[in-house]
Amino acid sequence: GESVGLHLPTLSVQEGDNSIINCAYSNSASDYFIWYKQESGKGPQFIIDIRSNMDKRQGQRVTVLLNKTVKHLSLQIAATQPGDSAVYFCAEIPKGSARQLTFGSGTQLTVLP
Amino acid sequence: GAGVSQSPSNKVTEKGKDVELRCDPISGHTALYWYRQSLGQGLEFLIYFQGNSAPDKSGLPSDRFSAERTGGSVSTLTIQRTQQEDSAVYLCASSLLGLAGIADTQYFGPGTRLTVL
Incomplete structure (x- = not known):
């Protein structure tokens, strides 16, 4: 559903389980995508990025998947930990642009003990 | 090294x-x-x-908002005649190059929480 005010899309997972957070984008000319993590009261923190010429990229415990056909981006977090609880949102840089845009209000991930 | 810093962390002002x-x-x-x-x-x-390029101001919501960057370093965002709808967290970020076609990571500061009463 649509997010209004505090009502972010939410995802609750058990500690140790894998998390999948999704993001849709609309600009087919987007060249570069970034996932950020934002903890309460803090600025966004870079997690992982991916270029449009790739469909998968792995980091430490995180994997980003890009499906350009349906303009969909996902972030997978393996073995989710309590410290992963935060709001996650994606951003993109269109070709020819140096500044970023973001999509929606992000997803609130809550890790349950 | 030090990250991006912003001040104040909180600001309460009157409309x-x-x-x-x-x-x-x-x-x-x-x-x-x-x-x-x-x-x-x-x-x-x-x-x-x-x-030293002219700033991209395309996102400023009204002419009450302005920003400057002195000496290529510190920046000040000014909001004149604040309105209640200006209440938000204002975040600053910096990146090494910021050039079109070159993707470099933006590093964010902790933000300034502005409350307009």
Whole structure:
């Protein structure tokens, strides 16, 4: 559903389980995508990025998947930990642009003990 | 090294007053960005500085908003005659190059929470 005010899309997972957070984008000319993590009261923190010429990229415990056909981006977090609880949102840089845009209000991930 | 810093961390003001928000980017970063984040919302681009180029002001919501970057480093975002709808967290970010076609990571400061009463 649509997010209004505090009502972010939410995802609750058990500690140790894998998390999948999704993001849709609309600009087919987007060249570069970034996932950020934002903890309460803090600025966004870079997690992982991916270029449009790739469909998968792995980091430490995180994997980003890009499906350009349906303009969909996902972030997978393996073995989710309590410290992963935060709001996650994606951003993109269109070709020819140096500044970023973001999509929606992000997803609130809550890790349950 | 030090990250992006912003001051003040919190600002409460009365409607109609002017406010100035400050951003100190990471040393050596040529690009600086201002964003606004309303409660529970995503980031809204405001303005972007890159080196000595004219800033990209396309995101500023009204002429009450302005920003400057002195000496290619510190930036000040000024909001004149503040309105209640200006209440938000104002985030600053910097990146090494900020050039079109080159993707470099933006590093964010902790933000300034502005409340207009």
